[in-house]
Amino acid sequence: MGADSLVKEKLLLEGLNCPSCASKIEAKVGELSEVNESKMNFMMKTLEVKINVNPGEVIDKIAKIVDDIEPGVEVKRTNQTNLNKKKKLTLEGLGCANCAQKIENRVNDLEEVVKADLSFALQELSIEVNEAKVLSEVVTTVREIVHDLEPDVIIKEDEDDCCGHEHGHSHSQEDNNELKSEGIRIGIGAAFFVAALLLKLSFVGELALYGIAYVIIGGKVLSKSARNISKGQIFDENFLMAIATIGAFAIQEFPEGVAVMLFYEVGELFQDMAVNRSRRSIKSLLDIRPDYANLKEEDEVRKVDPNQVQIGDLIVVKPGEKVPLDGEVIEGESMVDTAALTGESVPRKVKQGEEILSGMINQDGLLTVKVSKEFGQSTVNKILELVQNAASEKAPTEKFITKFARYYTPGVVFGALALAIIPPLVIPGAAFNEWIYRALVFLVVSCPCALVVSIPLGFFGGIGSASKQGVLVKGGNYLEALNSVQTVVMDKTGTLTEGVFDVAEIVPEGDWSKGDLLKLAAQAETNSNHPIAQSILEAYQGENIKSDEIDNYQEIAGHGLKVTVDGKEILAGNHKLMEREDINYNDRIDSSGTIIYVACDNEYVGYILISDKIKEDAKEAISGLKRLGVDKFVMLTGDNKQVAQSVADELGLDDYYAELLPDQKIEKVEEMLNRSDDDQNLIFVGDGINDAPVLARSDIGVAMGGLGSDAAIEAADVVLMKDKPSNLIDAINIAKFTRKIIWQNIILALGIKGIVLILGAFGSATMWEAVFADVGVALLAVLNAMRITRAKGE
Template identity: 45%
Template sequence: MKYIFRIENLDCANCGNKIEVRLNKEPYIKEAILNFMLKKLTIHVKEEEAEHYPEEKLRKEIEKLADEIEKGIKILSVVDEEEVYIAPPHEDCHCDVHDHEGSCECHTHNSEGGLSRNGQKLTSAPKAKRDNAIKNFLESEKLEPTLLIVSIILLAIGAVLDQSILLIIAYICVGYDVVINAAKNFVKGKMLDENFLMTIATIAAFAIGEYPEAVAVMVFYKIGEYLQGKAVNYSRKEIEKAMDIRPSFARVIRNGKEQVVSPEAVLKGEIIEVRAGEKLPLDGVVIEGTSTLDTSMLTGEALPVVAQLGSKVLSGSINKEGVIKVEVTTSFKNSTVSKILELIENASSKKSKSENFITKFARWYTPIVVGLAILTAIVPSLITGNWQHWVYSSIIFLVISCPCALVVSVPLGFFAGIGAAAQVGVLVKGSNYLEELNTIDTVVFDKTGTITKGEFGVSQIITQGMAKEELLALAARIEAKSNHPIAKSIVSAYGKLKDEEIIGEYKEISGEGIVVNQGDSVLLAGNEKLMAHYQIDYKQEEEIGSHVYVARDGQYLGCIVVADQIKADSKAAIAKLKAGGIKKVIMLTGDKKENAYKIGNEVGIDTVHAELLPQDKVTKLEEALKNGKVAFVGDGINDAPVLARADVGIAMGGVGSDAAIEASDIVLMTDELSSIADVMSIAKRTRKIVTQNIVFALGVKVIVLVLGILGIANMWLAIFADVGVSLLAVINSIRVLGKNVGYALRMVRGK
């Protein structure tokens, strides 16, 4: 049984890891996945335990366990949004929360007839107003920065005037919650959390007479935590904004009237209206109106798409102009936007090697550093008798014993990388796949639908004494009644045929072509066999593709070559991959050798394997895997075995394709191969920034530890090595999205 919960008041990534580890040790839980970035907890309860743990009981058990690790955490059930209706906002109300009957939460009437706001009775009593004001302030976000400012002022005055009492008051103001949580954790036997370690470090500083430094450490610790929380939350919002394709409402037509409801409440077959500037809430078919749609949030493609009568439209697209009515073809749960959102949310649960390393490292880092702190305080002091120096050095160890800089910044870096990929129309199904892209040195392509369009098109017209346009027109008239793909491509190349242009008695000879009798004339369009059958003296062409020879009354008129068209960006995309460090590009196809070699040479393929059966493609891929790390790129429909076998499977054209999303590790939402080089570039940028964070955080901590032992470092430097490094690592992580220094400063300010 699977349950999804939302987490509130979880600000410590390391604590999040501890909660996940603790939950996975519970006997009734099969798997627990905590997504710190999205504040989401996914719990898989063992089948045999499911009846003993209904959702509400499970929620309370999880909240109790989580509260033991970080105080104040709230675990909230995810409401079944299919039952939520949204009514249009009132013109005179600025509240954006409305129930299904159209009433807003801003103004309701209580049982005593008095007007209430947000469900609370309003009163004019001065005492009640004062009580509410105090309560609201204590619960508001203004309390912490206010206490910080007061503490800084008291610290400055106390340090200048050498007044210990002011310093103690400053310490209580800024660190009371840290000390209280430390005491509670101590009672529970939890002595390696950050609250306890920071409390011991600062009390030890008081004990050796370092009052100003004790208060300063707590002040700067709280400042760093505050700014880090702001930066993490702002980063998360920016990443979510980059991937924000979820529609908030739908205008459904019921009984001739428009209702504004949640997309989940709309049923398949219902009619919705979408106005200019609104997101399409569900997939469907246009039944009225014409407009252009911005699909860039889905595909990364900036060019607008025309939507008219009969056009299939996808949820998440933005209607740029006019009003269209759409018949819904899928429920929201099965819509394109819902599948993409689910894929992105689940991506964070598939951790990279770097994330797994940091998780394991964090479990050992704190106990080891605390152990070193104890040894540093006791052993040298017993030998030298200089307790002041060595206790001070041990405090430095305690201050930098939390691995938050790594635990926060590494997952945030990969989360930002997944968000950056989504911005260019690429869905990466896990941090592990984003990291794996850095190791790829060989890219293997399927041909049809990947390098080529997978559609037949007229590539050449060769005539014998007549105009090309005339030969194409005649061939289109002959092929007009055929359903063969080659026939359709010729008719499509000519344009729409008028009824009077469709000619005569039609006869299709299987495996040869078409014969049409028009009056006394016999018209032929087909392959070499048809020409031989009617003893036509024709010239056999050598051009790559399928040949349609045309003859009239025994006279050969020319040949139309129909071939699969190469995508416009295939050659440039392959060149871009090679420029980015890919050593070898291979193409696998079941097509004829001459066709395959011509296409391969044209687009810059290094090795071509043609005339392959599906099982042969797997064999060729395994040969490539022996020589390096391989990514396979296919259409995600006929290539499932090869996609699964590759180190990284990349599917093309994922919009609306369930098969593509299921079969691959990475989904390109467009048919443009250039997206592969883009996501590989993002993967490299992500790895570079994540590596910077790991080296920077570990390097600074090790340097400060050494300096502390040597008596050079002080507690000011130690606090920088803890919260300062964490803050800088978080700011650095968001650079994956291509943000600059000015953006980083706005992040810290929370604006």
């Protein structure tokens, strides 16, 4: 059966805690005739299968296999429970941030919708419903809501966009054309306005010229306002500007009525230009998606969509091309630019037998690559999804502004109404004309666009800027949380140290030789994938160890290994294993490194010292984080106390806990969380694979070495793609800069609006100042937010 007809299913195995059982389940499911492929991810408790018949029946069989091997584990279909409940819509032409907020609010109010997030920066609406069967109906309703509020917006579903790059280009061109036509329209209206100012005409002639100028400039605003009022949507900027300027005409302030509308429209035009520029800047950060792959079939090479390439296919990557899919180089060597993935400016060399990842750019050599992951699971696609979906995880500040905007505009409008009516009634000699004018100033100032536009752009810009530095942040909430870090807890191996082990010493006991000791250790470690086991096997240069010689292989968590080889029982592990098995061993070893004790048939054979180098930037990371205000540094490790103390002393850590099992790491983090202040956050930095539970439990989980690591991207809130702890400094610096810009915008917008409102109430501000307090401040806030996209981590 062809690959096209296979059905992919991702199953969640809730309650699966036994790695051995997970391996058995994977193998047993793979033996089913209906299953083409079976892949288990024990860390994420998921089983991916490719099925060639009706999935329902096969999943029942899989559930029975799981129950037989590991009773109590529940099998769930993530495809149905998640994917079929979600939809992403692109809203082309959405230029009004206030309307965007209304769309999001109304969609969230739908009974069937669990969550809806609209990213104004990307013009994307993500919807999640409570049942898959209602998704289509909800999308129809959402289309009606969008067209109700913004009739000119074009709605596209995610699968409609097959050519992301080209589509983005044409969409950008459409935006530019629309802005040009808007400029021409405003220019014509402005010409009539200038003529009315310069020419000395009768009252009727003056009214006619000002009227023509007003209709040309403000016609769009008036029509939108009328349409929205007919639908019961009163409190928006179109209505406010229409009332304010019509009111100016009513009290015969013709020049001011036209001028306010003119400057409002000019301000909106510049604001749209700034927002579009900001969008392009943000989207350029995500411009790493490959457009095609060169598929090699026998003697032919043809261009295809990366989605059409299967695992095991061969692709050719020419100089200057983006690597479209993850894989292994089987022919050729080249320098590759990894900046798009890691932010690292120095190219690195790849050659035959080495891994290469999608999103890298081939610089000079011709490479043939054997594909190891389909495009949907490739590194570049995961990064794109992560950064794009980050917009839906809103920061507390963003949520506050959203709520604030709901009440701010109606509050100011009712304030304007009171200002127009009450003073003339209670103050002797007060003229209605004067107080109506003051009320009109209130109306012009009341739009919260400066905040509604600039703050989401700010957070998204911060996330994009961090990705340029090789730091992936999963949402604005995590970016904001990085501002309040009190404690940093770090794993040792692979985080503070290189995780590359070498045999430093081989010290036999009694009559045993170094060769005997190393051979016994190698026999014990043959079936282990642990880096320490691999270092022992690399050091062993003797005859090949046959797996059929090894019996009763037992891995004792937190202790080591017990195996039987040719009738001999071999123990290889830490001091806890020796004590557990009552072995009389040498416990007075004064060496810095990981010690592997070896015993054979209850006789102590000796020990092997394994060294692991501290990362070059580890000390820099600790000192830099201290300068940023982090109070406490703690290291958690499964290694022995001597090694842990040596690393802690060299790096100047405040505390360390050694010889910990994975569940004990969680306990230590829980203790620290309970002792920490509510407004201060705890970061755990680990490798994202062994430390997934601790990453999930901490306030902010940071995964090291995320490049190509699925588990890291899944488990962590922040991923440091360069595998450097010092990148955490970059992440916090960008977070602090983002917060600084956002609070500048909040103070700027509310401060100027507040001042103009007060001056307007006392009759000291005109509508000219009010227009600046509205669109002028919005433009300044957007331009200020754009600075974040150019932020550096240094």
